[in-house]
Amino acid sequence: MADEAADPRLRIMVVLFSPSWLGAARLPGELTHARFSVASYCHPESYLSKTRYNEYAFTAPATGSAFPNLVASVRQYQPLFLIPACELAVRFFHNIIAADANGQVDAQFADVVDLVRRSSGEPAFHQAMLSKIETSALAESLGLRVPEQVLVQHQADVTDFGDAYGYPLVLKGEHGHAGHAVRICATSAAAVAAYRDLRGRDEGQRILAQRYIQGVMASQPSVAWRGEVLETATLIKHLTHPAPMGPSSVLRWVENPEAEQATRAMLNEFGYSGFGAADFIIEHQTEAAYFIEFSPRPTPPGIVARQFGRDLCRALWCQLSGVAYERQVLAHYPETVALFPNEWLRDPHSAYLTQGYHDVPWDDPTLLKAYVNGFVGEFSR
8 A cells, every 4th residue: 555645545425324234334444444534424323333444423313304414514524425325325315316406405505416416326227226126127128137027017927927937936026135025936825925925015016026047146346437337346145144135144256257247337327436236146057147136335245355356445546536446466365255244143153254254343343342242132042
């Protein structure tokens, strides 16, 4: 790393409205390593507020509009870029931009609106970014490989799709994260039950049926600027918790040009700026990469990609600093990365905690204590 004068710190702000989200709390450490100074706009009880890598932690209100506090925080801290770290924050940014386009935001807030717009993708694709159905349709229109799929209108559509493409099949709700709205259905009866369950959770939610692809889940975390991918990595979700569709707990790095090219095409179409991750199923025999969904926010795989020489945070720093980013070539990298605390929660005796690299925040003791205190109950049940 260059010295302070040649490599100045840039100010950046992480915005989070989901206090229990784990991965966002690790982001300030990675950003600090990349030569950013970091402020967080979040609830005081969130994990994000506990990290020692926050230069400032601004409090988001528990009720009412978050916009006035964001304006005050941005004007005090003067960040160059904002990072929405959860779906609620992404929606918040999109709503600000939409309200401004409709003439509903006073001109005195133009500086903050411009910063929010700079930190997001093209408004024309904001709805698609947060819809599994619309993102999948966009991927198909771009010529990307997607599983055979159909929009489910009635229960009979589910069984008809199963009759046509066989079981298991996948049902997914339009919105959701960490696999909460995804069901793998081994039989017709299971598919009907999953359809009713997803409908019961949200009657207005659209549901997509997809052919089940035999393969491994992979994440393609990336950082982009106005549609150009600055850095990316293909990481196999070797283990997840809870299985099979939950968040990653153990990752492996691989080369998969199809997944990388598909992600570049999609982020270019979005005119995307910031962190995001596309998910794929990589078929066992052919290594074909089937696009599954996109998350318009930082994800844990992206936060640890530096362990494999893909430093997403550094790539963004270089873009904002106007200097060339050079990918680090590592002589050695871990075969696996175990994500803390998820692999520890999956199996406290897992061999992956001592083999490969275990991503414990030893250098952030207050955050580490918050994680442990928050999850010790998992081992007493």
